[in-house]
Amino acid sequence: MKHPTIHDVAARAGVSKSLVSLVMREAGNVSESSRRAVLDAARALGYRPNRAAQALVRRRSQILGVLVSDLHNPFFHDAVDGIDAAAVEHGYRALLSTGHLVTKQEAQAIDTLLELRVDGLVLASPRVTSATVAEAAQSVPTVVLGRSVRVDGVDSVHNDDRLGGGLVVDHLVERGHERIAHIHGGKGAGARPRRSGYEAAMNRHGLGEHILAVPGAFTEQGGVDGMRRLLTTKPLPTAVFVANDLSAMGALGVLDDAGITVPDDISVVGYDNLRAVEYSRISLTTVDQPRYDMGSIAVALVLERLEEGRRTDRDVVLPPTLVVRDTTAPPRRRR
Amino acid sequence: MKHPTIHDVAARAGVSKSLVSLVMREAGNVSESSRRAVLDAARALGYRPNRAAQALVRRRSQILGVLVSDLHNPFFHDAVDGIDAAAVEHGYRALLSTGHLVTKQEAQAIDTLLELRVDGLVLASPRVTSATVAEAAQSVPTVVLGRSVRVDGVDSVHNDDRLGGGLVVDHLVERGHERIAHIHGGKGAGARPRRSGYEAAMNRHGLGEHILAVPGAFTEQGGVDGMRRLLTTKPLPTAVFVANDLSAMGALGVLDDAGITVPDDISVVGYDNLRAVEYSRISLTTVDQPRYDMGSIAVALVLERLEEGRRTDRDVVLPPTLVVRDTTAPPRRRR
DNA sequence: CCGGCCCTGTGGAACGTTCCAGGCTGTCGC
DNA sequence: GCGACAGCCTGGAACGTTCCACAGGGCCGG
Incomplete structure (x- = not known):
């Protein structure tokens, strides 16, 4: 000992x-x-x-801190893979910490990382306020992954959620749907732009009157709640765009319990292209984001500031792609 | 900066x-x-x-290192929740590192943690050799989670996999099955005892002649490979016990592709009771382990050595429970 | 009025490294 | 035969803390 x-x-x-x-x-x-x-x-x-002693005298720990907002969300696993691989490749090690989706715990996790004097910080879909993010960025190169961020001194890498939302609507409209509802992701990372992408596309297709967005969250429960709410609306929508795959799973469960068949009675689309979702009750149509790449890009951004001294902020936006599977079909003739 | x-x-x-x-x-x-x-x-x-400086002079970092063998396996998420909660409760912080199922990377991850002088180490289903574990245990209280371990100075917490394997067979036999095959988990944590539990129970029921175990792994791909192999056997088994849920998902996919209906044509049982598995194509019969508790117990074991000076080794075994869902039914009359 | 003690506050050593300035040898060139 | 230099090695200062021993002042009791 x-x-x-x-x-x-x-x-x-x-x-x-x-x-x-x-x-x-x-x-x-x-x-x-x-x-x-x-x-x-x-x-x-x-x-x-003893790394602690080393870090003290060189002012470098060769450690990158990673905050993962929700370890249960498979979205982050590939991102972490990308982060880890890129970190190791550049002679750093990644250390993870999680806040279990609780703002205060997240802030404490960030604090711990900062006190340890990590050389850089990747915040994956953080729930903390931008003030907290800004504060962190003041002491160490910081990049936010999964959500666009407008904070000075902070870089971000994320997919174009607005575009993704539009993609979904386009696809459904092409299949013949008009009453397309949306279960949104609340304060989740990317939830707002996905929603506005949905709304903009609906308007673009002249379906503004059918816009219907009910609250949800980026968790299974969020999808359950949202779909329950939706089932109380008078003419049921013929298609639902759920904020992410995790909540789409919850939504599908509710539909199943209610005896509503997907995609015959209603079409469902998720977002994230989780692997598990391929194996779900019915293979989910969804939107894919290049998660692994987002992770490695995040590390690259940190390193640019750290080793090349970049001082300007960067916002890297990656394109999402639609993955059509079995939960979308043309609407029933008449209901 | x-x-x-x-x-x-x-x-x-x-x-x-x-x-x-x-x-x-x-x-x-x-x-x-x-x-x-x-x-x-x-x-x-x-x-x-500066925690590094603090750690240097007090010889305590108040940090617990956690090695997670596979971030993609939901089994670990609840365990980490338990670890994190218990750590915080006792004034420690948990920092995660992962080896992506690669032995060498795992060993490096452990090294990093040890160099950082974490106060304790929780290894979740590690893939490293027991020599590596023993070495770690020499410098810091170490507990292995998810697998039984016979190394001096190392504690472990895991469920009774042998018993779990028996539970599965009992259930299937009770439903009337005789030709019960097993796709085992290779070198995965707990794979061996699950298999021997299966074999012992088969023998106990006088079904020794029907014992059939094919290789697999604790990944989706493992289940795919195992089931493909199984499909080439002459009289198809009427039931299959797959080493864990993740691989059961893969196995179910293969069956689906082959046009074999579950549970009508064949019954399938997994292990782990992953949440996602409830939402799978068909709700999986499985074995549940108290994951969260395993996490908090792991921390308790570390702390006992750390703060109370315990020197004897402990092996905590928790009981698994069978969760019967929709993938098991009596076998077809005749085939 | 003095000795002691409590309360508050201080400087210096130590923790385990890295890095710098410099100190030996020995060889080589002229 | 001597200076220069290369190759190898060394001690000490520094990194940002904690902890210890101790110091000054006020107060209390006798």
Whole structure:
């Protein structure tokens, strides 16, 4: 339980602590014999460099902090894969922390990361206020993933949610739908633009009168609540665009319980293209975002500030793509 | 980008660094006026204590490291919830790292955590060798979650996979099945005992001759491969116990593609009771493990060693429970 | 009025590293 | 034979904290 230090290694190898340091970080100008002696001593003692001490003197920890707002949402898993891979590739390690969708806990998680003096911060769909984000960005390069952000000093990478919302409506209209409703994502990342994309497209198609957006959330429960609400509307919509796949799952469950068949009675579209959704009761039509790439781009953005000294803000927007599967069909002739 | 230090705060507040330290960690014996002055100065400067420096001098970081073998497997999400909650409750923070199911990456992730001098380590279904686990345990209290482990100095918490495997067979036998096959989980955590539970139960029911275990893995792909293999066997089994839910999803997909109806033609049982599985094509019969509790127990085990100085090894085994849903039915009369 | 103690506050050492300035050898060129 | 220089190695300062020993002042009791 007692950690050997560089001094212990030095003593055992019969050299100075400086030499050990030189060997450990593979600096040049060390004789082969000393190198060997040090390495042997280190192995024998089970020496492991203390990153905290290292970070203190170099002012770099080589660690990137990642805040994941909701570990349960598969959207983040691929993003984290991308983050992790990019970080490692550039000699950094990613450390995750989560706030379980609770603002205060998220803020504390960010605090912990910042106190640890991570070199950069990736906030995946954070729920915290932009003031908190701005504050973080003041001490370390920070990028927000999954939502557009207008805070000074903060970069962001996200897909074009507005466009994605439009894509969905276009597809449904093409299939012949007019009464297309939307269960929106509340304060979730990207929820607003998805909704406005929906509304704009509806208007564009001359279906403004059929616009109907009911509240939901980016969780299963959100979809359940939204769909229940929707089922009380007088002429049932013939198609529903649900804010994300997770909530679409919930919505599908409600429809099933109500004996409403998808897509015969009603068409459903989600957003995110989660893998699990392919295996759902019925394969969901959805919108895909390049999650993995978003993760690696986020890291690239952090590194640009960190290593190249960029000071201007960047907002990277990636295009979403429609994935048509089995939950969308033309509407029933008449109801 | 320059982090203010305790000295900066001291200068601004007109006191000594020691006083600032006293105030920041809420030690007693500080006058109200000094406290206020320090707090104001800290706020004005945006001071944030440096955990690395703190950790260096107290030999505690108040951080628990968590290695998650596969972020994509929902099994871990609840476990992490439990870990996080328990950690926070005891004044620690959990930091996650992942190895993406690759042994070497996992080992590196553990290394990073150890170099950071986390106070304890929770390894969730690690893929690394027990030598690596033992090594980690030598420098810090370590508990393995999700698999039983026989390494000295390491605690573990897991469900009784052997019992779970038996539960599944009992259920199927009770429904009238005899040709019950198993797609096992390879080297996955708990895969071996689940398999031996299956085999023992088969023998117990006098169905030893029908034992048929084909290789799989704890991933969707594992289930796909296993089921494809199974479909080539001469008299098709009437029921299949798949090593975990994730692979059961894959297996169900294969059956669907082959035009085989579940549960009419064949019954399927998974393991883990993932939430998504309730919403799958057809609600999966599965075995539930108390994931959240496993997480909090893991933390408790770490803390027992850390704060109470326990030195004996503990192996906590939790009971699994069968969750009967829609993928199991009596076998077809004759085929 | 003095000794002691409590209360508040201070400086310095230590934690485990890195980095800098510099110190030996030994070789080479002239 | 001597200066220069390369190659290898060293001690000490610094990083931002905590903690310890101690200091000054006020107050109390005798």
